[in-house]
Amino acid sequence: MNELTIARAEILKAIAQPTRIKIIEFLRDGERCVCEIFPAIAEEQSNTSRHLKMMQSCGILARRKEGLKIFYALKHSEVLGILELVLSILKKEISGRNGLLQVV
Amino acid sequence: MNELTIARAEILKAIAQPTRIKIIEFLRDGERCVCEIFPAIAEEQSNTSRHLKMMQSCGILARRKEGLKIFYALKHSEVLGILELVLSILKKEISGRNGLLQVV
DNA sequence: CCACTGTATGATTGTATGCTCATACAGCAA
DNA sequence: TTGCTGTATGAGCATACAATCATACAGTGG
Numbered sequence A, B: 001m002n003e004l005t006i007a008r009a010e011i012l013k014a015i016a017q018p019t020r021i022k023i024i025e026f027l028r029d030g031e032r033c034v035c036e037i038f039p040a041i042a043e044e045q046s047n048t049s050r051h052l053k054m055m056q057s058c059g060i061l062a063r064r065k066e067g068l069k070i071f072y073a074l075k076h077s078e079v080l081g082i083l084e085l086v087l088s089i090l091k092k093e094i095s096g097r098n099g100l101l102q103v104v
Numbered sequence C: 001c002c003a004c005t006g007t008a009t010g011a012t013t014g015t016a017t018g019c020t021c022a023t024a025c026a027g028c029a030a
Numbered sequence D: 001t002t003g004c005t006g007t008a009t010g011a012g013c014a015t016a017c018a019a020t021c022a023t024a025c026a027g028t029g030g
Helices: A003-015 A018-029 A034-041 A045-057 A078-103 B003-015 B018-029 B034-041 B045-057 B078-103
Strands: A061-066 A069-074 B061-066 B069-074
Touching: A003 A018, A003 A078, A003 B003, A003 B018, A003 B078, A018 A034, A018 A045, A018 A069, A018 A078, A018 B003, A034 A045, A034 A069, A045 A061, A045 A069, A078 B003, A078 B078, B003 B018, B003 B078, B018 B034, B018 B045, B018 B069, B018 B078, B034 B045, B034 B069, B045 B061, B045 B069
Parallel strands: none
Antiparallel strands: A061 A069, B061 B069
């Protein structure tokens, strides 16, 4: 199996999960502390921590320490671009299905 | 949990898998028959069939029947755009790590 | 030192995923 | 009809994932 293909799947998998998408959306406006992130997305601290670690080790999040607090931020704006493209697929799909519904 | 967030994760999950990425790449130039796809990506017929079905029910592949043969095609060019963005993340990550290596 | 806050991690559980093998099914041809 | 080709699917298995709870760890302040 092609290494590059596996690496691409890894990056995409790191985005393809609801909790992680919520994190990414919350980080859209810039760096945030863990203690801000998990209440904002309404997930447990431990669960949030694991997702953050996962995305950081995949290279899509940056991590910065400041005393007790840990700040995470998006490293690549492409991640937001990917979510945009997904949204536009969804929009087309939904309108396509509406079309079908009208026919039926 | 937000419905839209789950839907976005679903679409991304449908792409975030090596075998499915190979299929998508193979369909880049247009519609192909199953009997062309599975030898091209070097996977079993049954496995390929499942992945094709999965992507079709997610709405990212179109399916057309012609006699015995079934043809699949990409429905949204955004899918290729997503793969492009992932590639550019990977390129930046790899060069970043090379940079680190040079420092160390 | 101790207590406290913020973050990470071990253990566990239930569920989902990807693959393989065998088999079923659909459509054509003899 | 029978046989053949192309595709889909059921069963089983091994592995991966996400979530939770409890606990550990790091850093600060008293």
